[in-house]
Amino acid sequence: MALPLTQIEGVPQRDGLICGTAYFSGTGPSDRHCGSCKHYGYYRLSRFNKSYRTMGCHMFKKLTGKHGPRLKKWTASCKYYEEKVNAKHGAPEGASVGG
Numbered sequence: 001m002a003l004p005l006t007q008i009e010g011v012p013q014r015d016g017l018i019c020g021t022a023y024f025s026g027t028g029p030s031d032r033h034c035g036s037c038k039h040y041g042y043y044r045l046s047r048f049n050k051s052y053r054t055m056g057c058h059m060f061k062k063l064t065g066k067h068g069p070r071l072k073k074w075t076a077s078c079k080y081y082e083e084k085v086n087a088k089h090g091a092p093e094g095a096s097v098g099g
C-alpha cells in the first residue's frame, strides 16, 4: 500500500517528468504543447559534420549543454514555453491569418 504523500502547492509532481523537456511537463500554458513552442526542434551537426534537424528541445540544450532526446510534439508544455511565430505572417502558429 502506497503511503499518502504531501503535495506542496506550486511544486511540480513527478508525473510531469519527461526526459528531454526543459522543465516539468505540464507547467506551461494548459492548452499548449511542445509542437507549437519556438524551442521545439533545431539543427545540429552529426559526427560526419553534416547538419540535420532534431526534434529535441533547444532550451534543454541551452540549460544542460547536452542534446536531449527527441520529444513528441503533443508533450504538454513546460514553463519555458514560447509561442512559435509564423515567419511569413508574424502570427502565432495555428492562428488564422487574414480574412
Ligand code: SF4
Pocket (backbone or CB within 6 Å): 020, 021, 022, 023, 028, 033, 034, 035, 037, 038, 039, 040, 041, 056, 057, 058, 059, 060, 076, 077, 078, 079, 080, 081, 082
Ligand atoms: S514547451 Fe518548449 S521549452 Fe518546454 S520542453 Fe517543450 S519545446 Fe522545450
